[in-house]
Amino acid sequence: MKRNLLSPFFLAVVTVISFLSFSIPTNAAGVANDGARIGEVVILGNSRTGKEVIQRQLPFSVGDYWRDEHLALTLTRLQALNCFDPLSLRVITEPLPGGELRVVVRASDTHLLYLDPLEFVIIKLENLFSNYCTQTFYNPFGTGLNLTVGGGWGANPWIGLGFNQALSNGWFLQGNLQWxxxxxxxxxxxxxPSFHSTGFSTGISLLCYNRVDCEYGGTFNYSPVRVALDGADRQQQAYLSFGPDFKWSRWFEAQLALRYALDLTGNFPPYPAVNAILLHRRPIGKNQFLTTLYAGHMAKTAPLNRQFTIGGFGTVPIRGFSPAFTGHTYLNASLEYRHSLSGNLWLLTYADCGRTWSDHEKTGDYDWESGAGVGLAIGTPLGYPVRLDLAHGLTGGGLAWRIGLDIDF
Amino acid sequence: MVWENDGVLWAGKAWSTRIGDLRLAYFTGSPEEIGAQMFHLVIAPEFEKMMESFALIKQQGMSGGFLERTFKNFYAQFKFIPTFKRHTPREYIRELEGFARATGDPRPGRLVNDLLMSNAWQDVSLVYGGCSFFAAWGEATSNNRMLVGRNLDYSGLGKLAELQSVYFYEPESGYRFVTVNYPSMVGIMHGMNEKGIVIAKAYSTVVPEEATVDGIPFTIMLRHALQYGGSIDEVINIIKKTPRTVGLNILVADAARREAVVLEVSAYRMTVRRADRAHANFIYGANRFLNSYLKDYQKPGWLSSAFRENRFERLMPAFLNDLTVETAVRILRDKGTEDPEAPTFLPSIQNYATIASMVFDPDRLEIWVSAPGGFLTTDQVFIGISAAEVWRTGQPPSPVGFTPATETTPEVRAWQQVMTAAGASDQRKKELLTPVVERYPKAGYALYLLGVACLRTGEFQAALGYLEQCVTHAELPDPYYLLAAHAWLGVGYDTLGLREQALQHYEAGLAVELLEDVDPVFPQICRVGLRSPLLIDEKGQIKQAHRK
Known part of the structure; x- marks a missing residue:
């Protein structure tokens, strides 16, 4: 990789912009009937899901007093159920005689196999190009339980099962088993640096949408594998990791995940880890400017196959590179400008800069890397766009492209 | 087994027959039996004609270019049909299955899907549907009884109108009901049940956020409400608890309770409009919301609702305390003016898109239906039929009476000519309208139509003459046409290079005070015309001059 002396400066600029651009918004337009008593709750559209599954997630009931924040919290929880057509989700308050309110909750069940047929086709094609396929069975029993199966082929084959079960009062249970x-x-x-591992990974997590701007939960993960690091002999490894997750979103979005990992075989050391994301969206007319900071740290003793990986179009992006930077610590910043060309067309430009720090003897050349690119997002009937990206690594890497669907494109 | 006896086709206890051109049918039994009866008694005897109408309905839902149709077909198969099936009560799907099996089609499942889409085409692709209705009761009517009048307006569906039939249902569950309907329809757009409940709908277009296809096709929702609603409250409850799709005004009249209300609904919202105190026994509706709560979600469009509402307001006092079926029919035949000496020849409660008219008498359980002649049906004979008699005897009924066709005075003939012209080609418009405007030089709407037809066919001087006459000397009670005429005049003068006159008309167009929010086309033409000259090309389309 080419040395990029400007990169730390770029990161500093991003950080400054990110923090200076925080602004406390005026109060969002709320429901005009804040404080009125709820006289009736009507739940519509649930042809498969039991009514009680929805009722358990509602933050209000008949006789309560309506509060503005009920609206967004209800929608958040219903979306988290992942049982309903996202475009059909509505929570409406209507005036009733006598000053009371009727709350209409509209949540239409989806097809068993897809939220939308076009989305299904696009995502399956994208999956196949990427050598894997997953399928979710949306709420087959009407109990708020989604089942997922999937598998991959090629150099890194895998097979997995997963579930997502809605509990009550904003709590959700998720689990997965993967070989x-x-x-x-x-x-x-x-x-x-390289590793080869074979084995299972199982996880179970609890998540709660307690308030509209706050989510929290916890995860247990157990991963018994046989791993060979840098071509050495295979060793047993069975990390049990656990820790809490937090998400807070108001003037900016903040995510924090804390983990402690312990190898039950005793072959590898225990280590703590922390991951954080800070995202700020700044509307500029119809356009939007996104600033994101990513950071993570774990003990240097963590084995290579458990360390962070960043880059590419991944969750910590350096677009124009492969997702192949590893390390025990990382820091990354992204800027993205979304220019609205028309109602359903956006022109995107972005730049990423980041690096990892690693004690591995082969990563001595790691430095700040940056990439930039352009993209086009086109609205679809699904309610969110298809996004096409073309990126170039400014300090190495090369040209890279991606096509995909994302609600938050 | 189907057999014929004395002009009546029988299938078990079910039958079909005709009174004049009006088809009648009686269906009874399980949903599958009712579906099969509809095929054997209504479709099979006139198979080719019926299949043409079925294709016409399908075509309505699948209109557009190749890409649009391909997209709609894909979505129909994988989104709309599974969605509609999930939401639709099972008994109506069973009825479609009965129909499909009766056809002998080797792929009945596919036919069920097609039939379901034909019941949902209005949810997928809205067409021009005017529709007006009113209900009067108590002191407003003769003998204190309740009467409901209803015009069904669908532009471009004249062929379908010829197949209009009166269907009497005696289902396995729910109430018996009667409806005026079209072949292959399980859902309804109006009807009356044995409890004296009358339902009729009119579109009320809403902003896109207030509509969805993720629900029950509205015709099936109305069928369910009529079949299971024994009172206004029960109907309201059914509609409230139905995942709806589009914006509608739904009249619900209850003879036993002596009340009628209009449910103003979007896919997500609903409010109940009751008769106001000024005329507590009378309520009407057209194609817009009148309740302030729902008005915020109305999509501006022009269906002449305000004008038709004004007509109801003006007509009702004339008939107050003496409303009979005959006078109710006269209201449905309204042509925009009460003064035969000053005809305006405007589309009104009756208009160029009206394809069915009916009066319900829920006290006597009678239905009075206009003869199925396509457009201008309201001016034809109304046939009165006792649903009570059909349900009591299970036999084909004799008419309880006739309301004679409108007397064809020269003014009526001229109005009909203007309405026929409204949906005709430019050349035909000229043929039909020239004699009308010669005889009635103040007939503003006719002048407007003729002027536009001349403009689109390159006869600019004649066009400007008619349109100038329209805006300066003619009667135009609905100012929307004044706006439209000024806009066309502006384009006409611009095309001739007379910019000064064009600007005057664009300004005059924007200054017109309208009765309601209208679609933005004509105001937009005026606004753009003020900025830069417009012209009309040889295809009759308006373009900006500098883009020539």
């Missing part, structure tokens, strides 16, 4: 064979190589490409 995988995983061969990974990281930068630098001429003499890459």
């Amino acid at each position: 995988s064979e995983n061969s990974r190589q990281f930068y630098p490409t001429n003499d890459p």
Whole structure:
């Protein structure tokens, strides 16, 4: 990779912009009937889901007093159920004689196999190009339980099962079981750090949408695998990791995940880890400017196959590179400008800058890397766009492209 | 087994027959039996004609270019049909299955899907549907009884109108009901049940956020409400608890309770409009919301609702205390003016899109239906039929009476000519309208139509003459046409290079005080015309001059 002396400066600028652009918004337009008594709750559209599954997630009931925040919290919880057509979700308050309110909750069940047929086709094609396929069975029993199966092929085959069960009062239980064979190589490409692992990963997590601007939960993960690091002999590894997750979103969105991982075989050391994301969206007329900071740190003793991976179009992006930077610590910043060309067409430009720090002997050349690119997002009848990206690594990497669907494109 | 006896086709206890051109049918039994009866008694005897109408309905839902149709077909198969099936009560799907099996089609499942879409085409693709209705009761009517009048307006569906039939249902569950309907329809747009409940709908277009296809096709919702609603409250409750799709005004009249209300609904919202105190026994509706709560979600469009509402307001006092079926029919035949000496020849409660008219007498359980002649049906004979007799005897009924066709005075003939012209080609418009405007030089709407037809066919001087006459000397009670005439005049003068006159008309167009929010086309033409010259091309389309 080319040295990029401007990158730390770029990161500093992003950080400053990110923090200076925080502004406390005026109160969002609320429901005009804030404080009125709820006289009736009508639940519509649930042809498969039991009414009680929805009722359990409502933050209000008949006789309560309506509050503005009920609206967004109800929608958040219904979306989290992942049982309903997202475009049909509505929570409406209507005046009733006598000053009371009727709350109409509209949540239409989806097809068993897809939320939308066009989305299904696009996502399955995208899956197939990426050598994997997953399928969710949306709420087959009407109890708020979604089941997912999936598998991948090629160099890193895997097979997995998952579930998402709605509980009550904003609580959700998620779990997964996956077997995988995983061969990974990281930068630098001429003499890459690498590992090969085979085994299971199981996880279970609880998540609560307690308030409209606050989510929290916790995760347990157990991953018994046989792993060979940098071509060495295979060793047993069985990390049990656990820790809490928080998400807060008001003037900006903040996510924090804390983990403690413990190898039950005793072959590898325990380590703590922390991950954080800070995102700010700044509307500029119809356009939007996004600033995101990503950071993570874990003990240097964590084995290579448990360390952070960043880059590419991944969750911590450096677009124009492969998702192949590894390390025990990372810091990353992204800027993205979304220019609205028309009602359902956006022109996107973005730049990423980030790096990892690693004690691995082969990663001594790691430095700040940056990439930039342009994209086009086109609205679909699904309510969110298809996004096409073309990125170039400014400090190396190369040209990279991606097509995909994302609600938050 | 189907057999014929004395002009009546029988299938078990079900039958079909005719009174004049009006088809009648009686269906009874399980949903599958009712579906099969509709095929054997209504479709099979006139198979080719009926299949044409079925294709016409399908075509309405699947209109557009190749890409649009391909997209709609894909979505119909994988989104709309599964969605509609999930929401629709099972008994109506069973009825479609009975129909499909009776056809002998080797792929009945596919036919069920097609039939379901034909019941939902109005939810997928709204067409021009005017529709007006009113209900009067108590002191407003003769003998204190309740009467409901209703015009069904669908532009471009004249062929379908010829197949209009009166169907009497005696279902396995729910109430018996009667409706005026079209072949293959399980859902309804109006009807009356044995409890004296009358339902009629009119579109009321809403902003896109207030409509969805993720619900029950509204015709099936109305069928369910009529079949299971024994009172206003029960009907309200059914509609309230139905996942709806589009914006509607739904008249619900209850003879036993002596009350009628209009449910103003979007896919997500609903409010109940009751008769106001000024005329407590009379309520009407057209194609817009009148309740302030729902008005915020109305999509501006022009269906001449305010004008038709004004007509109801003006007509009712004339008939107050003496409303009979005959006078109710006269209201439905309204042509925009009470003064035969000063005809305006405007589309009104009756208009160029009216394809069915009916009066319900829920006290006597009678239905009075106009003869199925396509457009201008309201001026034809109304046939009175006792649903009570059909339900009591299970036999084909004799008419309880006739309301004679409108007397064809020269003014009526001229009005009909103007309405026929409204849906005709430019050339035909000229043929039909020239004699009308020669005889009635103040007939503003006819002048407007003729002027536009001349403009679109390149006869600019004649066009400007008619349109100038329209805006300066003619009667135009609905100012929307004044706006439209000024806009066309502006384009006409611009096309001839007379910019000064064009600007005057664009300004005059924007200054017109309208009765309601209208679609933005004509105001937009005026606004754009003020900024830069417009012209009309050889295809009759308006363009900006500098883009020539």
